[in-house]
């Protein structure tokens with residue numbers, strides 16, 4: 495069975511205008527993401543990755559071109575976004591943060607409670623449900639964000655370097671937990687990362703962006719079976735080629751921006 499396309503981006507360009515100057519953040523981006531696909535966007539700093547996610551989250555408008563997110567259920571939110579930080583509401587408990595989106599949709603209380611408990615359990619926060627964000631570590635806050643995003647049951651998930659601020663061990667744990675939740679219902683995910691290891695651990699496909707302005711510079715399939723381990727990724731001959739390919743791309747792009 496061939497999968498349907500969930501996200502289509504068609505010749506999308508975004509320029510920001512400020513008084514006498516303008517910045518073209520994205521130029522002529524065209525891409526498709528299949529239903530249920532986990533895609534990582536990798537590119538040098540400033541190449542427009544966040545801008546692309548913000549456009550798909552309807553927080554920015556394209557200057558040219560268009561995008562579509564295929565809707566299957568009119569009652570579901572189109573997208574949930576997970577940022578590197580500042581995603582959770584400081585005056586609400588863990589439980590209320592996860593429940594918030596569902597309560598806004600006036601869903602039945604019992605159904606909300608079951609869903610919140612399920613996702614809190616999945617990220618190991620059930621016993622911390624009454625705590626406030628200031629009482630949580632960085633890793634716990636990101637667990638709340640992930641639980642909230644999945645509990646909302648959006649058509650697609652947009653994740654902007656959600657683990658970038660975490661130490662290596664926590665990052666690895668959260669990657670495993672994220673995949674564990676994702677495997678349940680295989681939501682379509684677009685995930686920004688600067689870490690090649692993270693992209694190879696998580697994604698079905700890596701899309702490379704070029705430096706300023708961001709254009710699509712290539713893509714690679716990550717055909718490793720799941721669940722994956724770092725040892726498998728490191729020892730797999732094709733994956734080490736993929737790693738080197740992405741590494742060289744990033745080196746070239748960073749150097750090209752320095753040369754200007």
Ligand SMILES: Nc1ncnc2c1ncn2[C@@H]1O[C@H](COP(=O)(O)OP(=O)(O)OP(=O)(O)O)[C@@H](O)[C@H]1O
Nearest residue numbers: 510517518519537538539540541542543544545546
């Ligand atoms: N609201 C804005 N107004 C003006 N310029 C902006 C705005 N948002 C982004 N830019 C510019 O657009 C370009 C792309 O920024 P963006 O944050 O999307 O890049 P990025 O690839 O996500 O960077 P990083 O990897 O460092 O997070 C940058 O030159 C940035 O300065």
